[in-house]
Amino acid sequence: MRRGTFRDETVDYAAVGATQAPDLMQYPPERSIPAQESWKIGSGEERFRAAGDALLSWHALRDGGLELGDVRPAAGPTYSGVSFDDEGQPIAPSRLDADLRFDADGTPYVGPGATVHVRGRVGGLNADGELRVIFVVEEKHRIGFALGTVDGSVVSGEESFMIEWRGDDEVWFTVRAFDRPVALLYRVLPVLVRRRRRELFQRYLRAISPMYTTPA
Template identity: 75%
Template structure:
């Protein structure tokens, strides 16, 4: 079944949560370029916990050479986010624990509805923008979240980050994304989107697993 189109007034694209769709690579949102990479980053509970904590503390972005600033947790009642099952139907995502957590520098960890500012460059290309956490998941064997563009980004879209601890004890890190060009340069040279995305994926991997294995 093809997924439906979902709208959310907090972001600048329509297919909210589509990084969770099983058919993302075959049927990406209109005018966007999909991307996905998976890496085995080790095995065992300790590796899973370490990678999960790093992910929720924004280490993929911060240790990946980007600056995370102006972290604003959702105001009012907890924003539960958006998620989908394998058939593309919306489901209620699991919630992170109620108490907000912080890293050693006092920065809030990832939580649904949080808005952040990113600053940096990737292969000479701008990576600035305002983004919002669309959903956040923390389960016994799966931890992750998705970021959606809100404003001032050269592309419009979403990226998700997931760490899974499988029954065979392997731990895998998966990043998925779809990007549609907004800036004039990207509309004229869409191949730059692929170049930028590939470089970002490698940065995320090195941040979460410095001794990473070959992509699956």
């Protein structure tokens, strides 16, 4: 029931929030390669809540084989917009932005404006870089957030993660992204950007839904 948004010129791309554009796949930001995948990961409120909590405690990245370091909440207050119930009535945020949550090892949950340094390898190449949380959504039927690149990544752009509890009781996990090649190898061989993104998507899915197996 909470929606937080962060806008800052320190990210290294212009189209902040573009992962939420309905026409992302047709009209991605200039020189960027878009990607999107959705998977059914179960059904029911319990599955939705569990997947949402895992998502906001960084499990998609950490259990996806990436190391998180220096997770820092935003230095100042962030804006929490109004959310609405099924009848269109405004509802208050479920908690104050100042009320930070932490996982078992003391890492802050995802919050708008937070920064995190990611380290790891994808497809045999480095996946290091500093990322910033662009927005966070916590609603009755949707939980998710987006990350934007700040510095040091082989690509520049944004990726969003969303858990949806749909009207038919099914729970779906959707990841959307756009990547502009920055590293020389990726600029020369854009196919590597797509390959990197496919591997990341599969890692995220396995992290959020361990029972998932890729069809042969």
